[in-house]
Amino acid sequence: MPQTDHFGYPLTLPGPAALAPWRATVSAFLAHGSSTPEHLAETLRLAPDFALGHASHGLFCLLLARRELVTVAEADWHRAKEAADRVGATARERAVVDALRDWLDGAPRKAADRLDQTLTAHPADALLMKLVHGIRFVLGDGGGMRRSIETVLPSYGADHPALGYALGCHAFALEETGDYARAEREGRRAVSLAGDDAWGLHAVAHVLDMTGRAEEGRAWLETNTGAFDHCNNFRYHVWWHLALMYLDKGEIDRVIELYDNDIRAERTDDYRDISNAASLLVRLEIEGVNVGGRWDELARLSETRVDDRCNVFADLHYLISLEAGDRRRAADRMLASVSAHAEEDTDMGRIAGTAGEPAALGLDAYYRGSYFSAFRHLSAARPHLVTIGGSHAQRDVFERITIDAALKAGLAQDAEDLLRARLSLRGGLDRFAAERLEQAARMKRAAAIMQDKRLRAVPA
Template sequence: MNLDADPPLSTASDEAAALYREGVDLSLAAWPGAAERFDAAIAADPDFAMAQAARARLHAVYARPDEARRQMALAADLVARNGSEHEVSHIDVLTHLVNGRSAEALERALAHADRWPRDATILSLPLGAFGLFAFSGMVGHQQARVDLCARHAARFGAGDWWFLSSYGWALAENGDVARGRAMLERALELRPENASTIHALAHAMFEGGAGAESDALIEAWLPGYDRSGLLYAHIAWHAAITALERGDVETALAIYDDKVRPPVSQALPINVVSDGASLLWRLDAYGHGAPRDLWREVADYARAAFPRAGHAFLDAHMALIEATSGDRQALEARISTLEAMVDSGAMPAGPVVPAICRAALAFAGDDFAGCARLLEPVAAEVARIGGSGAQREIVEDTLLVALMRSGQAAKARALLDERLHRRPSPRDALWRAQLAA
């Protein structure tokens, strides 16, 4: 078998195959139109299992689990009748994914990628801030992403925009910012209509302390991206965060109001909740005071979207919402559920998750010393909740402010010194000035 060749598709319709490939490219670029391409491919060949599976996965991405499971079951039935070995394996991975069997999906995705490395749909699953590695509970998921990309880099070469984007982001998140950013800029040259790469480049600039460049990039690029795009609101969130880092509260709130808050965002529910909670929490923690009506709005959305505990990344952000909105009963119930999951081994991220939740409750109650006591022992484990460095930094910011407000200036300075070597930020300079006052 030639591992460098793209496997053939089991459809007699050239139109369906072409539409499917277009849909895959649009999906990988987080560009509008993928669902329509997959629907058209299915219309051209209703028995085309790969198109059915791709459409099912989009249902899952947009938090429509019932539709995802039904359509994936159809895809599995079709591929069992006339699919190739590659397609059977591809749909098996996606079936585990949409049915919530993440550990099995990761294991199968890695095995599939070793056999068919150029299957970008499957190779993409362990990658990214919300990928199977990130949400596996492992503390070293950034390195795992780099290692996976390095293992398969020779199969893609220097001209594949998707792989360059994925590898570049993995490198930037893992501390190799300059090399990662260079790959991302090359990926953007190869495919400018590519929200995935713009998003990853914003992260690389964040990690490199290049806030002004990130602002310029987003300001120039975002108007050409439809508001219905998967990453439109989240990319705007990046601009709001950099504005807040330099102390420009008015701009941050204006971006949030126009592009990020629940009534206007068309993002994934996980982004709507995490972006809203983290931006508003930063406003409060930095001493600016987030409007209470905005907190109520995101709290109402979050309760409806995610009524149950059990997702580490979401639980950390739900805790910020519940602590700030004064819903202590809900947060105590969440913590109890999470601690029981940790005890039973059902929470891969482990004790760091309920610790973050308890720390949020302490911080919101002005128990800053208590907040610091809870966060300091788990600070090195925060990566276990998944997400990106930019998203997880909210936990470190909370610890830093708690140290400052509880009179632990020496510890706060030590944390700022460590951050300076990892990710320079204008916000850190403002904190240093406060500590010196």
């Protein structure tokens, strides 16, 4: 009897034994569950010739952006291809195998396009939907995320087992494309339907952050911890969002407490964890907070990732950690690595060239105290930074550094222009912007006084 997943699509499994762990794998993946790897391992133990299982594992590895896992993903592709050739695979399963090959060949955009094409024939497949969403997130393709989910959303009726997770993805895509009111509605509905939908929960947190509603954001996250306490490393990212809310409220002690006890609860070198920590410490330092020796741990871990060149977003956060942690030699190696990455004829290589290299030069200049140079390089990177992936909230650290560099370089009008552009994107005034707009205004008033000829001394 053919086996089917919980969306009604056939699976090339040898029998029913592996069906339950595979369904558990997909459910956990949709919820960012920490149990995903163990369910997938059990599936492949029971069905070692399951091509879709091997290919999915390979894509999971590539999403983690670690050089050593590229080798694992390559082995996964070989296992998947051999299994598909030996025992067969459906067209849907083969598409995932081929998408893994695309990404391994340096073309994650092609992988996402291939999976989207497969989704047109299998619109109710939440695994494909989430894989596309994840790959396009890595590419900073908010419009692509939204088009993909909105194409298949009509297939998610009230009885679809993954409706809540689909709405969570839709909510995040809506937020990243600026439709904040609709994103908030969809995200809240997602969590009401799937209580463990951390992605939908965090989509609402994004909206509340982008619209300057820190107190609402605090309450939303603190009253819904059950939606993310089951998560893998993603739970640290949700704690990071809570820290941003407290930072905007000016409650620095609480931010530090969250950093030490939750955000860095496990001192991993996972790039998502490093980026959470580094970007929060930068925000604190821009506010004049002494973060003590916390950079040392991040810098020590980042030294081991200098040659990864898997993800430009990750590399820039490693560089921040190295610069702030005073690892000069390693920072220089990181700059050289980004430059080498920019020479590669791959999707990520092109992103490194247009966004990564100028941003890296700007960060290096900033930490050397060359603020005008930092502003110039970061401004050159700015139109392209969306392509490094992550979210508006995550990339905002580069906005803040650029604005801080402009102010420190005495470029009040440039700082104000950046703040106005940032406000237009966000849709709400936060404390950071309000204080810097006032600072820029004071600088401009002071400059006007200094340039007023009427106030100059007249020679006797």
